[in-house]
Amino acid sequence: SFDAEVSASQQRELPGIKNIVAIGSGKGGVGKSTVAANLAASLALEGAAVGLLDADIYGPSQAKMFAVEGKRLMADDEKRIIPLRNYGVKLISIANLVEDGQALTWRGPILHGTLTQLLKQTVWGELDYLLVDLPPGTGDVQLSLSQLVPVTGALLVTTPQDVALMDVRRAYTMFRKTHVPVLGVIENMAYYALPDGTRDYIFGEGGARRFAEAEGLEVLGEIPINRAVREAGDGGAPLVVAAPESPDAQALRRAARIL
Numbered sequence: 048s049f050d051a052e053v054s055a056s057q058q059r060e061l062p063g064i065k066n067i068v069a070i071g072s073g074k075g076g077v078g079k080s081t082v083a084a085n086l087a088a089s090l091a092l093e094g095a096a097v098g099l100l101d102a103d104i105y106g107p108s109q110a111k112m113f114a115v116e117g118k119r120l121m122a123d124d125e126k127r128i129i130p131l132r133n134y135g136v137k138l139i140s141i142a143n144l145v146e147d148g149q150a151l152t153w154r155g156p157i158l159h160g161t162l163t164q165l166l167k168q169t170v171w172g173e174l175d176y177l178l179v180d181l182p183p184g185t186g187d188v189q190l191s192l193s194q195l196v197p198v199t200g201a202l203l204v205t206t207p208q209d210v211a212l213m214d215v216r217r218a219y220t221m222f223r224k225t226h227v228p229v230l231g232v233i234e235n236m237a238y239y240a241l242p243d244g245t246r247d248y249i250f251g252e253g254g255a256r257r258f259a260e261a262e263g264l265e266v267l268g269e270i271p272i273n274r275a276v277r278e279a280g281d282g283g284a285p286l287v288v289a290a291p292e293s294p295d296a297q298a299l300r301r302a303a304r305i306l
């Protein structure tokens with residue numbers, strides 16, 4: 048049942064959820080979760096009803112970025128999970144359901160079951176957007192998501208580095224094979240802004256743009272590597288909440304507006 052080709056008949060719409068947007072990357076550590084957190088908070092700031100499902104089994108970090116780490120989940124009368132909530136975003140993470148690190152050893156069928164539970168037994172209510180923070184790469188979670196629900200589209204996060212681009216190309220191919228439209232690319236850690244106003248292209252220059260142009264995709268944002276981005280996330284608030292006026296927060300807000 049884990050063929051890359053998805054039979055549309057297996058998919059079931061989630062009632063009340065208008066758009067399901069997957070946030071993917073090739074490599075880990077490129078800032079996919081950070082970008083997903085900022086996009087979710089940005090959409091909430093625009094007035095949209097937003098949910099964020101952290102399905103990154105290798106490093107579920109959304110609870111920390113939304114300052115709800117360690118909070119106990121409650122269930123409603125029908126034993127459905129009530130998501131946590133902060134900055135206008137309803138949040139649930141795979142980390143909430145399992146012991147630390149347990150999901151790392153799971154194979155496809157168990158991941159499929161857990162993802163099904165998170166998607167379908169959570170009290171999401173009416174949502175304009177449900178963002179799904181995927182694990183890096185092209186594994187079982189990606190396939191399961193595309194089999195379970197109609198995914199409106201996917202965003203790809205990459206750094207400009209060659210090794211990251213090689214991997215993001217694979218992720219792009221997987222989304223195409225599973226008939227998930229790719230909405231665009233966000234280049235993270237695009238450069239470091241030096242005090243004299245020049246840019247240090249630490250991971251190389253323009254890599255995401257070259258990849259995007261080759262595939263006919265749009266680059267939706269170029270986010271520099273910046274201490275404030277990291278500190279905001281570690282401090283329990285995405286940059287767009289922690290420092291809304293900063294240029295990088297503005298760039299993230301603009302990227303969210305295409306959704």
Ligand code: ADP
Binds near residue numbers: 076273
């Ligand atoms: P991924 O989800 O791709 O594994 P994360 O979002 O967890 O990546 O980011 C990896 C690390 O890099 C985190 O410590 C995060 O705070 C940091 N980070 C992400 N984007 C930036 C950025 N633009 N500037 C500085 N640090 C960043």
